[in-house]
Amino acid sequence: QKEVEQNSGPLSVPEGAIASLNCTYSDRVSQSFFWYRQYSGKSPELIMSIYSNGDKEDGRFTAQLNKASQYVSLLIRDSQPSDSATYLCAVSGYSTLTFGKGTMLLVSP
Amino acid sequence: GAVVSQHPSRVICKSGTSVKIECRSLDFQATTMFWYRQFPKKSLMLMATSNEGSKATYEQGVEKDKFLINHASLTLSTLTVTSAHPEDSSFYICSATTTSGNYEQYFGPGTRLTVT
Numbered sequence: 001q002k003e004v005e006q007n008s009g010p011l012s013v014p015e016g017a018i019a020s021l022n023c024t025y026s027d028r029v030s031q032s033f034f035w036y037r038q039y040s041g042k043s044p045e046l047i048m049s050i051y052s053n054g055d056k057e058d059g060r061f062t063a064q065l066n067k068a069s070q071y072v073s074l075l076i077r078d079s080q081p082s083d084s085a086t087y088l089c090a091v092s093g094y095s096t097l098t099f100g101k102g103t104m105l106l107v108s109p
Numbered sequence: 110g111a112v113v114s115q116h117p118s119r120v121i122c123k124s125g126t127s128v129k130i131e132c133r134s135l136d137f138q139a140t141t142m143f144w145y146r147q148f149p150k151k152s153l154m155l156m157a158t159s160n161e162g163s164k165a166t167y168e169q170g171v172e173k174d175k176f177l178i179n180h181a182s183l184t185l186s187t188l189t190v191t192s193a194h195p196e197d198s199s200f201y202i203c204s205a206t207t208t209s210g211n212y213e214q215y216f217g218p219g220t221r222l223t224v225t
Contacts, residue, residue, distance in 0.1 A: 031212075032211060032212045032213075034213065034214075036216075041200075042218070042219070043200075043202045043216040043217060043218050043219040044153070044202075044216045045216070046213060046214070046215060046216075049211070049213055051211070088152075088153070090214075092212040094212075095141055095158065095206070095212060096143070096155065096158060097143075097155075097212070097214055099152060099153050100152070101152040102152060
């Protein structure tokens with residue numbers, strides 16, 4: 001049984017702070033890792049993908065992958081109220097994705 | 110790029126009727142499309158995986174005769190909820206992967222189904 005674990009939160013941070021979201025996965029053969037953002041009542045939106053160990057930066061977002069520890073994280077710098085959403089970690093070994101239950105992020109003005 | 114549309118966005122139907130939901134990849138060819146269901150405040154649940162021209166693969170517990178999936182082309186998949194009941198009321202979301210092989214899934218905007 002493939003599992004992806006996330007803290008459900010909510011994670012509350014003040015505007016301008018760094019938000020750190022974490023995810024662990026159970027399947028060692030996983031090859032592709034994704035972070036999706038889902039606003040309430042909307043469908044998920046892909047914001048980051050990472051395939052190799054290390055950091056990947058895109059604007060205010062940085063994804064970090066450590067395959068040895070089976071750990072993926074997402075850092076959001078200069079958090080804005082508009083970043084308030086549920087962030088889903090997803091892991092793929094082959095064609096399907098296994099999603100975590102998501103971490104709710106609340107950014108207060 | 111990688112835009113996925115769904116139609117309708119919202120549908121209300123009576124118990125016992127069938128509802129068809131369309132999922133289209135607008136600017137790419139989708140080798141594989143996925144159908145998810147999400148109940149309020151719950152996580153995404155994969156219902157089935159469909160590849161163009163072949164039968165869908167359903168997840169455990171999902172009734173294939175109730176949720177009919179047709180993937181007629183590389184840009185269109187449909188989900189038909191047959192003999193809908195109030196417990197089928199949910200947010201149905203499709204996604205699609207490109208031919209790039211990196212397994213990124215792009216989601217449609219979702220269809221909110223209410224069965225009365």
